[in-house]
Amino acid sequence: MTRLFHTFLLVSAVIAGNSAPAPAAIAEPVPPGLPAVPAADPFYAQPASFDGSRMGEIVASRVVDVRDIPARAPLTSWQVKYVSQDSGGTPWTTVATIIRPAGGARTSELVAFDPWIDALDARCNPSYQLRAGAAYLASTGMITEMTSLVALLDHGYTVVVPDYLGPENQFTASYVEGRNTLDGIRAALNFAPAGLSQVTPVGMFGFSGGARGTEFAAELAPDYAPELNLVGSVAIGLPVDLSNSGRRMNKSxxxxxxxxxxFALDRAYPDLNTSAMFKDPGLGSKVGGMCNVEAEAAFAFADGADMTFGRLWPLDDPKVAAVVQTLRAGRLGTPRAPLYLAVGVNDQVALPDDNDRLAADYRDRGVDLTYVKLPVVEHVTSIVVAAAPAMDWLAERLDRAGT
Structure with missing residues (x-):
């Protein structure tokens, strides 16, 4: 199943007469037989103290079964709880899933895979999604990225999949997305059973919301994690500017x-108080219980301004806009490792003009950039077209570094 299929389902529902948003819809409880959700799983609990902790340090680990990943080889997988930090630099722990294919020819090379999360509920994070299996994934989202994950595993790479939004799911908070990705890589390299080392060649791969984690990690890496042997990063369908993308996505x-x-901005930057701009005082808890595709279905084609006092969308508030401008791609640093950036010419989320400007800025700064404009396609189909050549590009750099 692809994300395009989910888009078809959403559009079909609207055509069938479900065009009115249903913001009261809250995700159904997890069915019996599935793992406990993070909120009910002690493994996810925060430590009592972070005294002496280092970023990327592992504080707990466990063997897990990842379900319904149709890779060619049997898989060994673990979860690690590791130290990272929130938007203000305060330590917390989040979780990464490390997956190693049996007999993989390149298991001594590591790829950080950032799937799109775009949600406030921790059950939408990959550490839970990968354990829940296909029947659950079909309703919450990550199954749509399984093809990319399988391709990496079938290449023979060890893959680390971090919950890069952190335990509070601070979606849109660029520093969180980048730092928690990099600290997930550190954790994987520090995890002895994975068989890696500090000189292991590392790549990163992300699409859409996952491209944010990957691209911001690439920008932060030279200063935040200079010890990593990062040899290449792939960001496909990157929403460069939240303000521009947000306006384009409204009523779609x-x-x-x-x-x-x-509401994610409200979590990461509580002083902005964006939640107070909405007329429904329960809206935050409602969307806080939804995964990406559930929210897309509930609010399809709604006008977000109808939900706010005075029809003022948060991004139009000067204080909010000023913070959001600091979170644009290109503002966090200059990637030192090669970067592959791809966008569809009709992308309505990762706007092509914004990507053009970012590419020009990177080239002016001397970034080793491969920039691909994909003809015809829009956002949800861009990954279908871009994935294979992007994987080849990344594999070339990883394999060259691993020889």
């Missing part, structure tokens, strides 16, 4: 992501 199938983003 992606309106729900706009709503989630507004």
């Amino acid at each position: 199938i992606f309106t729900g992501i706009d709503v989630i983003s507004a």
Whole structure:
């Protein structure tokens, strides 16, 4: 199943007469037989103290079964709880899943895979999604990225999949997305059973919301994690500017992501108080219980301004806009490792003009950039077209570094 299929389902529902948003819809409880959700799983609990902790340090680990990943080889997988930090630099722990294919020819090379999360509920994070299996994934999102994950595993790489939004799911908070990705890589390299080392060649791969984690990690790496042997990063369908993307997504199938983003900013930057801009005082808890595709279905084609006092969308508030401008791609640093950036010419989330400007800025700064404009496609189909050549590009750099 692809994300395009989910888009078809959403559009079909609207055509069938479900065009009115249903913001009261809250995700159904997890069915019996599935793992406990993070909120009910002690493994996810925060430590009592972070005294002496280092970023990327592992504080707990466990063997897990990842379900319904159709890789060619049997898989060994673990979860590690590791130290990272929130938007203000305060330590917390989040979780990464490390997956190693049996007999993989390149298991001594590591790829950080950032799937799109775009949600406020921790059950939407990959550490839970990968354990829940296909029947659950089909309703919450990550199954749509399984093809990319399988391709990396079938290349023979060890893959680390971090919960890069952190335990509070601070979606839109660029520093969180980048730092928690990099600290997930550190954790994987520090985890002895994975068989890696500090000189292991590392790549990163992300699409859409996952491209944010990957690209911001690439920008932060030279200063935040200079010890990593980062040899290449792939960001496909990158929403460069939240403000521009948010305006374009409103009144589309992606309106729900706009709503989630507004409440995510409230978590990462509580002084902005974006939640107070909404007329429904329970809206935050409602969207806080939804995964990406559930929010897309609930708010498809709605006008976000109808939900706020005075029809003022948070991104139009000067204080909010000023913070969001600091979170644009290109503002966090200059990637030192090669970067592959791809966008569809009709992308309505990762706006092509914004990507053009970012590419020009990177080239002016001397970034080793491969920039691909994909003809015809829009956002949800861009990954279908871009994935294979992007994987080849990344594999070339990883394999060269691993020889």
